[in-house]
Amino acid sequence: MSSDAATPMEFWYRLPYSQREKYYNWALNLVLSIGLVLILFPIYWMVATSLMSPEGLFSLPNPLVPTDVTLETYRSVLETDVLLWYRNTIFLAAGVVGLTTVAATLGGYGLARLDIPFKKTFARVILFGYMFPPILLSIPMFIFWRQIGIINSLPGVIIAQTATTLPFSLWLMWQFFQTVPYSYEESARVIGCSRFQAFYEIALPLAKPGMIAVAIFSFAIAWGAYTIPTVLLTSNSKWVLTLGLYSFTQQESVLWGQIMAASTMLVLPTFAFVYYLQKYILRGFRATRI
Amino acid sequence: MLSKRWVFVALTVVPALAVFGFVNMFPMLWALAASFFEVGAFQPSWTWAGIENFETVLANSDFWASIRRSVIFAAGSVVLQVTTGTALAILLDRKFSFKRVIRAIALVPYIVPTAVLSFVALWMGNARYGIINQLLVEVGLISEFIAWYGTTDLAMLSVIVTSSWKFTIFVTIIVLARLQSIPASIYEAATVSGASRWDRFKDITLPNLKGVLFIVVLLRGVWMFNKFDIIFILTNGGPINTTTTASIYAYRTAFSDFNLGEAAAVSTLLFVLLVGAAIVYFYFFEPSQEVRVE
Numbered sequence: 001m002s003s004d005a006a007t008p009m010e011f012w013y014r015l016p017y018s019q020r021e022k023y024y025n026w027a028l029n030l031v032l033s034i035g036l037v038l039i040l041f042p043i044y045w046m047v048a049t050s051l052m053s054p055e056g057l058f059s060l061p062n063p064l065v066p067t068d069v070t071l072e073t074y075r076s077v078l079e080t081d082v083l084l085w086y087r088n089t090i091f092l093a094a095g096v097v098g099l100t101t102v103a104a105t106l107g108g109y110g111l112a113r114l115d116i117p118f119k120k121t122f123a124r125v126i127l128f129g130y131m132f133p134p135i136l137l138s139i140p141m142f143i144f145w146r147q148i149g150i151i152n153s154l155p156g157v158i159i160a161q162t163a164t165t166l167p168f169s170l171w172l173m174w175q176f177f178q179t180v181p182y183s184y185e186e187s188a189r190v191i192g193c194s195r196f197q198a199f200y201e202i203a204l205p206l207a208k209p210g211m212i213a214v215a216i217f218s219f220a221i222a223w224g225a226y227t228i229p230t231v232l233l234t235s236n237s238k239w240v241l242t243l244g245l246y247s248f249t250q251q252e253s254v255l256w257g258q259i260m261a262a263s264t265m266l267v268l269p270t271f272a273f274v275y276y277l278q279k280y281i282l283r284g285f286r287a288t289r290i
Numbered sequence: 291m292l293s294k295r296w297v298f299v300a301l302t303v304v305p306a307l308a309v310f311g312f313v314n315m316f317p318m319l320w321a322l323a324a325s326f327f328e329v330g331a332f333q334p335s336w337t338w339a340g341i342e343n344f345e346t347v348l349a350n351s352d353f354w355a356s357i358r359r360s361v362i363f364a365a366g367s368v369v370l371q372v373t374t375g376t377a378l379a380i381l382l383d384r385k386f387s388f389k390r391v392i393r394a395i396a397l398v399p400y401i402v403p404t405a406v407l408s409f410v411a412l413w414m415g416n417a418r419y420g421i422i423n424q425l426l427v428e429v430g431l432i433s434e435f436i437a438w439y440g441t442t443d444l445a446m447l448s449v450i451v452t453s454s455w456k457f458t459i460f461v462t463i464i465v466l467a468r469l470q471s472i473p474a475s476i477y478e479a480a481t482v483s484g485a486s487r488w489d490r491f492k493d494i495t496l497p498n499l500k501g502v503l504f505i506v507v508l509l510r511g512v513w514m515f516n517k518f519d520i521i522f523i524l525t526n527g528g529p530i531n532t533t534t535t536a537s538i539y540a541y542r543t544a545f546s547d548f549n550l551g552e553a554a555a556v557s558t559l560l561f562v563l564l565v566g567a568a569i570v571y572f573y574f575f576e577p578s579q580e581v582r583v584e
Contacts (some may be wrong), residue, residue: 107306136557139319163313224403
């Protein structure tokens, strides 16, 4: 700590409490700042690289702030199928978020209100669903999806990708509905609401933070989906953008500038999303009491 | 009355269970069954093989080596993610200015796709042009550029650190959510009665986090053990197989050797191993109130 007295600890504890708290906070803020720099630097470098000229990229040392900013790389990226892949990514994400949120909300509600034995066991079975390597779920999916004709199609990938989002979401909504008192719905029933009305008008609004948390969780997974689309999407007109990044790696060289530009296009718009929905990310998990 | 309630509840549960059955249970059961057959990749013919696939896999030292690497990868990742993730949550659960912006920054890795992270990491750690090498040489920590993902001694460590950049935030979110539900009055009472910062952390914060840390360690452990995409893009199992974890090994068995039966046997063994480990984990460490059921 900040002292050159003979016994620093003694000196430290002789300081008034408020002053000690202040120094503690400075130290903790410093650690937090270092953490934030470690988080932000890769993102910054991705954007910076995408704005460098091809020559600037490979002339060392790179300045930390690019001097020759150009949009050249973006222009060459836009000449590829990147916008098509972008649209596919949006479609996939929307589908997975919709399917997961609806199924998990309804299912979570049903499980929370259902009086069945072995509930706890069932909760664990859902979590055990994650113990099977996802890459190996994709093999049977590939074979079966081909047989029923939904291979190489985005709706097929939406259904398949839900395998990675639904178990956790279902479990989360189940936990969430347990924090919504059933007595509210019972009161609604007493004054003549139907069962569906009680669910729709009473329980659902109370569960909104949980639903948003599930939507964000499944969005984050679908937006960055890689493994399942790799296996199930065989033609590059159906690719999502994460697969499209590979088109910039060639036999002998890797077009780093283009990859960073396409990545920037994929990542930057989602930041606004995180900024505005952050309280729901935290609130959704808080209510789950895990 | 009771039966009507049953009907409604059943209707709400059906969609989730149908999807869960179709995309989780069905492929899993398919793979469990396939592990007892010889399955051709190109023709859907199954030939009964009994436990032959398992014998082949279990006798293969490459399989055991890949399991060992998965354990190293998962254990290293869990330790790194849980410690830094909990620390970050504690740092964020304080009063400071620009809270909204700072929390949003901390949440950034949550939304960055694994493929993007992998390419950015490969670029930053590039042996000829990487900014990490440039900066480290400049401050004098290393004397020459290092191939972070291409050196046998460093590849595993680099992959663990890279994947933790993204997945630590998962720990932070859950721990932070729990921290926010601890009433401030408890801390105030402890402070008034003379508890030091360390005492408050040890006697209030940690016991309250026990339940979430229990489930976080389990989830992160399982997810990292089965992790595929980030390792696949960063190193593809190399150099010289030093990062060939069990899921990479299974992928190769299926898609390079086209031996689906054996790949299914590998995944069955991984599954049995993880379920066994999870049961032991629940048995020995379960806090009294882990899954709250009404």
